[in-house]
Amino acid sequence: MSRPGLARRGFLTAAGVAAALALAACGSGSGSEATGDTPASQPASASTSWTFTDDRGQKLEQPKAPTKIVAQVSSAAALWDFGVRPVAVFGPHKLSDGSKDPQVGNVDITKVTGLGNVWDEFNVEQYIALQPDLLVSSMYEKGTLWYVPEKSKATIEQVAPTAGIMLTGQTATQVIGRYEELAKSLGADMQGVPEAKARLEAATKELAQFKDLKILMMSGGADQMWVVNPPEYPDIRLLTDNGLNVITPSKVDDGGFFQTLSWENADMYEADVILYDTRTQALKPAEMMKKPTFAKLPAVKAGQLYPWKAEAPFSYQGYADFVEQLVADLKKASKLP
Template identity: 75%
Template sequence: MSGPVLARRGFLASAAGLGAALALGACGGESAPTAGAPATSAPAAGGWTFTDDRDKKLELDKTPSRIVAQVGAAAALWDFGVRPIAVFGPHKLDDGTKDPQVGNVDITKVEGLGNVWDEFNVEKYISLQPDLLVSSMYVKGTLWYVPDKSKETIEQVAPTVGVMLTGRSATEVIGTYEQLARSLGATMEGVPEAKARMEAATKELARFKDLRILLMSGGPDAMWVVNPPEYPDLVHLTTAGLNVVTPSKVDEGGFFQTLSWENADTYDADVILYDTRTQSLKPEEMLKKPTFAKLPAVEAGQLYPWNAEAPYSYQGYAVFLEGLVANLKKAKALP
């Protein structure tokens, strides 16, 4: 696998300083399979069909009910009313509590098939007798957190759905998950209210158009400045009117620019939003980097959290955007 691909995966997975996702140890569970079922309305008669973002048309005799999903996909589907029976990807922290990436999913009611990159318990997956696997994609055709080494076996067990993230807006991604959830008979409870909240918060963003906003993630030896067009949440923010810093030279792959901490002042910004995922450096750790600590936005106290993997649901984005608006109200343009 090429270096740029590994770098992209390391950044996106945000594991062990964003470069060592593949070196983390496994921590799968050993509990018996559950016989879960999604909280949905009655399945549609006459079979089920869905065309995913790989342009792959799926046709089944009946609506899938035993669904396994990557944590981001599970979080989105859960908010629409679909209850997966198992998840894979970061869902449990070292202390046993829930990883923020899994959103509102009740991890006590789903099986865990893997908690880190390249970990997927194929035997347990087979024993669950799934009807469908759902995952997001950063690269078309590559299901996020489905390991290459077991991809063929996994895809033989049940049909798979891929939802594309890269180069799309959050509203587009949410719309795809909504369409999928509806096809699965989801209840849509609370969706209209959450959609209204998301739309209201989005409208407020334009009032902060004079603020230069930089989004970044920190590792032990480098910081990453993200490239807005590649991320659904940032496409949403820029479309809504925010002035988000775009790096002048991105790494191969297009997702970000890698800077040494000595060059943390490469871009001017009034506000810095930092990646809150669990393996990224925390603010107190980044403040130990002298160049970062002296940035005008940091000295002004305009360093705010960025939920880099907010669930692609109206509920998830209502919470994300309302929190962002609340923080930007406290910020001001700097000289």
């Protein structure tokens, strides 16, 4: 549950960055050649100036809506479902076998430029060459754009305006609403959005029927497991606000996002159901079952171990899929003695 392990690579030298910036400023290309795809959705009216105030309180203004958008993968996944087509992404979007990382949602990774795939990896030179109009990323801490390397931040912010969408302290529906606002401002077509919104509302109403189940949400690592702290996660806030009884750890680590336990202490909390993190870096159930204390947990022995898709796209489509699957899983569970 902590930040991904660093996988560093060299960046441009200061002189190289300056030269690349100068070259980009002189260029007239659109940058779409690098992706083989059309730019982001056109604004509703080309004559109307564009403004958007992000969750840092920064008011962004341009003569027209941005069309060449670069986005961190979670932001790209959300915007894609609303009809915005970024030209490039950064963050986990490709697995080691070349297939698509689930975190990137419905984004067609064959039609976007990848600027980096792991923590602290961001190809500044490629970013400059794209001549983007806007960079979008989520934030866990106000003012810190997720997956934008601190050492390259100043250069990245010289190239194009940036927009940050806050995750911590929000419910999933609030975050989805913010991406909806941004997508509308960019002229997105919103195809399929009303239907997906209705699906999400219907699935969310079903959660209350499981209020008697005690649910533990966790992630597994090689030497430890992490019990998540519900108030800090938009997706879990959606679940608890609508009736699910998710265990809150008695003590959380610095930052407040989770409690770290050794696998020997995996039985600290009693639960009827365990929801496990499905992200790439987390242990799979078969691996966690090799931990004796975990394997003996009543919920595990009862087969009430279900996936938690911790990186569901912040779109109505993404969350409709997530909640519908969770409801289907919980219907198979029962309260344990």
